Amino acid sequence: MAVTREDVVHIAALARLALPEERVPELVAQLNGILAHMDVLRKVDTTGVTGTAGIGDASTPLRPDTGPQIPLARPREAFAPQMRDGFFLVPRLATHETADEEETA
Amino acid sequence: MTTLSTPARAVTERYEMVVGLEVHVQLRTRTKAFCCCDTAFGAPPNTNTCPICLALPGTLPLLNAEAVRLAVRAALALGCTVHETSIFARKNYFYPDLPKGYQISQYDRPLATGGRIAIGKNADGTPITIGITRLHMEEDAGKSIHDRYGGATAIDLNRAGVPLIEIVSEPDMRSAREAVAYLKVLKQILEYIDVSDVNMEEGSLRVDANISARLRGETRLGTKTEVKNMNSFSGVERALEAEFVRQCTLLERGEKIHQQTMLWDGARGEVRPARSKEESHDYRYFPEPDLPPLRLDRAWIEQIRAELPELPQARQARFAESYALPAGDIEVLTANAKLADYFESVARQHGDAKSAANWVMGEVLAALNATGQSVEHFAVRPADLAKLLDLVRDGVVSHSAAKQIFAHMAETGDPPQQIAEREGLIQVRDADELARWVDEVLAENPTEAARFKNGEKKLLGVLVGLVMKKSKGRADPRRVNQLLSERGG
Amino acid sequence: MTTTTSAAEAVAASLRRMDEVKAGADGLNCILWSDREHALAEARAIDESRAQGPLAGVPFVAKDNIATLHLPTTCGSRILEGYVSPYQATVIRRLREAGAVLVAKTNCDEFAMGSSNEHSAYGPVRNPICPTRVPGGSSGGSAAAVAAGIVRIALGSETGGSVRQPAAFCGVVGVKPTYGRVSRYGLVAFASSLDQVGVFGATVDDAALAMEVIAGRDPLDSTSADVPVPRYRAAADRPLEGLVIGRPKEYFPPSLDPRIAALCDRALDALRAQGATVRDVSLPHTDLAIPVYYIVAPAEASSNLARFDGVRYGLRVTGDGLRGMYEATRSRGFGPEVTRRILLGTYVLSAGYYDAYYKKAQEVRTLIAQDFRTVFGNGVHALFTPTTPTPAFEFGAKADPYEMYLNDIFTATANLAGVPGISVPVGRVDGLPIGGQILAGHFEEMTMFQIAYALERALGAEAHR
Ligand SMILES: [Mg+2]
């Protein structure tokens, strides 16, 4: 299962990382180098073994349906890159006029 | 509904539509799914946000007990099996109104699976049922506003983190009409159990459809597309019809259906492919490490089941049996639980179900529609309406007086007896007084009186009317009738 | 900790020491952010209120990935440069409520991803014992601050050894609690199922005291456990009679530097002399820890770091449209190691690879955890191992990423299994500190501290020679 150039370009796109062309071969080599060490896992017999999902067998605690909300010690404007009228502003989506292809829920 | 042109109809008749729906329903909680922020609609942008739902570095989700309770309630009402262990998962994708860069949802271990609901009957009387594949909990995203500022999208995260359930059906629907019937029944059930506002226009109910077409008689499923962006039941119906026609036309031409997302454009009445992206969706689901598995006690689940109210279909059956009402009445009266409660309360206290039904379907609904009030806040309480109907039945007030009284009740909330007295609408049954009015009318209208006495029976109505007018509606028309007839010889 | 001086004097002394040892960018580079006036004002307020908290007036530092109200929280990353959290972490709140005064935030590998502190956007931290060498990582700044005598207590965080390993490299005490023992609220997530806040102490007692204050259930962290917190300092006086300490053979491979093995065996002898029984044990899946760790941790990290998108806080770099903004921000904001791990994590979670990598790794992780359960279920109370396979190395010595990852070989197991661990100085090799590690069962920190106190008592000054 070797990582290809296309794989790296694909996962970089998924992760929203712009990779300069010249860094791709190096990353392909590094990921393959690292993943080669993971091959040892394939030989481990895990028949009937459940994967660890969280530690212990506790249930997720439930909180009551009440406030108050956790306060912010400084206003959103103090940390937001761009705000207007209380909204966070981002560059407009290229696809906005067709509603939107990426789901929101 | 789209009217199909003749050639299109000819094509579509050879094909069968196969539809499954994914419905997102906003749960009615006070606070969000994973933080204590208010879920109230309409707050100024981003005021209902906190470190958790802003996804500030270092924050963690805290599950809302009420969201779990409502989700379990919904799952049980839809006939699902609620699992004692379910697991939250992260659905990873970038979108500016998704603050964490992932949505907390459930994936391979959902809260509930395997439900079924009946949506109507076939021609032969057998029920049409639709399977529910799964029901899981998740959180909503925020809102992106694209048209407010030039070149920029405005993000409001007030809705981000509001609790949702996603209800995924089996591909069991065979027409757009069935799909709408399913949605209506689903909405009605969810309203009955009071877990959501289920309002499509306000976004508390959202529908995505998976649709494919196949030649009639074929048992394999065709390639499906996903249709989104429908914001009313009629939009769902029209969108499915339009997409079905598109698919049938392609298949007829021997072309392939591409598995893709289609967007419904209600204004133009057409579906079009969402702009495809350079990379396919790859949500990289994995178990949410910030939330241990959700473990529910079987006894607790059963307690939630025991607390379920009577569901619409059970109620309809009982109304048919207990009140012997026609099917049309039952449909109107059970449209929502509050109205059905109202009717039952009136019927129980008054005794005559049919007359209770007529009043609720007539005067009550008309008054509610006129003012936009909800039945639970309606000024005329069931006990008072029952009393009014008692007054009519007992001849204390006339039917027409009762309508006047009802109008006053709707305005003031006063009891009917009090209004009847105040407005002088109690029927006068005192023989002497009635006789005096009759005699006065006969005396004041000598010509008509003479013709009537000479056997012109058709004048009876006119004379009764005059007596009623003189009595300002208080005379008992039956008695007046009787008295006049006696005078007429 | 008994303080005879006032809070203001203690904090002033700590600030003075920062200058003496050149703690800033021109020197050790262990301190990233501090606000002297604010710290002194807080100290004076404590003196005035005569607060009686267990840490009244004690200065401390915190790793830069723990949310604090008055100092930046950048995680050693450009993407959070200038970001000041509008809320504070539970551990910070608890320490402050106990009277401790935060004097600075410490340098670390970016987003805690590293074992050498060479991956901070703000430059590497120098090891106070030997400035040409790394202090370890990722909590290297906190370890160095304690080693340099700036504070006696420092907060760090652990994902695969990020407290114990730098503690070993710098010759101080470092604790990684049981998963769920300490709230993660306010700890910027690297790998959520592995992360824990940990503490550094100049002595075992310093670390035990800090742990007493920060441990315990927090309603703001759903993974924090509702288990009572004992008085860890009570472990100081407990004799070792009856304790069985396991010596796992996988942690003493033939390739291990014999001088390190010898120091560990000297430590075991000292424990035996105090009444403990030492038993050879095996944790057969140990060698799988690094492959498992370097799948699970990057996978979770790739998701945890998605929130750094330039929308709500932190760096924003303009690009072509929204997508361009995302990519420019994240590419400019994340350093090479973080980028590498995000890519690795995205890859192992992506369609078609999930089962082979992520799912498989979580299954093997279960086997690693079972190793611990088995050994602790068979009458062994704790394990003793070297903390690291080598002493602190020179800057740039580990150019190959995987070679660097192997530095966590003895520590990552505890994170995968969720068990607590402590590193205590056991001696020096070539003048460089060597740490011995004590691992115990879930929520058995008391046993861990008991042995650590005994070891410290037995080795005394030897541990630093
Ligand atoms: Mg969904």
Ligand SMILES: [Zn+2]
């Ligand atoms: Zn919130």
